[in-house]
Amino acid sequence: MAGDQPHRRLTDLARKHGSDVMSLQLGELSHIVISTPEAAKLVMKTHDVAFASRPYLLAADVLYYGCKDIAFAPYGDHWRQMRKLCTLELLSARRVESFRRIREEEVSNLVASLTAAAGKPVDLGRMLSTVTSTITSRAAFGKAQELNDDFLMVVDNISDVLAGFRISDLYPSLKFLPSLTGFKSKLEKMRKASDSVLDRIIDDHKARRSMAGSKGGDGDGHGRKEDLVDVLLNLQENQEDLGVPITTDVIKAITLELFIAGIETSTTTLEWIISEIMKNPRVLQKAQQEVRQVFGDESSLDQLNYLDMVIAESLRLHPPAPLLVPRENVDQKVKLISYDVPINTSVIVNVWAINRDPRYWKEADRFIPERFMDCSIDHKGTDFHYIPFGAGRRRMCPGVSFGLAIVKLILANLLFHFDWTLPDGQKSVNMTESFGVTLRRQHALHLIPVSHGGVP
């Protein structure tokens, strides 16, 4: 199913049968698929608590140390504790603001690399992935880590293995399947690769902290800012305040997840925005005009209203997580419209279908940023026909500000400093999608940056 673009197939099925809620038996597992804003509201608002858990996934179990992360952790004390930590500490507005200098430095490095390559085709997707990875790495680990090829293999493959539609995911009682298909050894190889990098990072932090005799703060006493690993180590050292212990595995799981989430979602979002504006020269010109009139540094980002609309429209058409992360009702049956959802049902919310619902969006498949003009829709998940970050008090994305801060700053710089053209012989941008837990471009995004007149 994964190779067949399930978000599109499920959309076609729902429209054909006019269904808000579809029941789907995949292998041994019962699923329901939610395809309209009305049904999404019931799942993510009315019955948010009942559907707050996640179905078991072998890949998350292996890669996140027994689901000690946030996104794949079952609903319970561990998830509650980590989610609170994320909202109040790791991804709070104050913390996101504290990473501003990191963002600005790395984006100016990107501009310098593009200036050096001006006039020639560049693999822009690869460069975007590098800059988002460096920003996230510095925010999470304190410095841009030298990530070996094995770790980069983990980054490249994780979205695919977490998508959850493999034959071994769908037949959990056939315990031999993951070994037989080679999936288990692939996961173990990935875990070994990420584990050794995470161990090294944590050991470095511990050594630096004990040398400085400090519990975090400015870390090494040389003005180094507190990073996400420091925050987690501080909490580990002060366990008495916590209901759930912060073990080293928890630190590794959370760090890996935030690192991957920061790279995958921001890179995917940027790639689709740029693909869309390359196909829509009118939008490109209008966005560029605005940016070149008002943009100076991160503090002027707030004034880029048209750019906000461009980002929102791209997230509508290309939500990075098109089927969200599935939910599950572990301890109660729920009635959804006229459908009784039995306990332990996986709930797939088809955001891709919802964000293109023709009852809410005129010319729903077209890229028209102006539709967001004078409209109150935001990224908080309050309007259920626009939910690229999910919705609900429990499982909605806690990284909205972190992600949008990166996306908007990079985009503004790309438009401010460069004009963009397609490589010779290429007539249009290929928009083929590659399905995983995030929906990426299938083909590399090669473009030519042309330095904008007189700007170095």
Ligand code: HEM
């Ligand atoms: C444009 C950027 C982003 C988009 C579109 C996005 C989208 C999403 C979506 C759709 C979900 C699932 C929500 C649900 O199941 O209802 C999610 C969950 C999550 N996201 Fe994001 N995300 C973005 C950036 C980030 C960033 C930068 C981070 C952290 C560095 C992050 C961390 C998380 C976490 C930890 C969860 C799991 C929440 C939970 O299950 O409690 N996200 N995100």
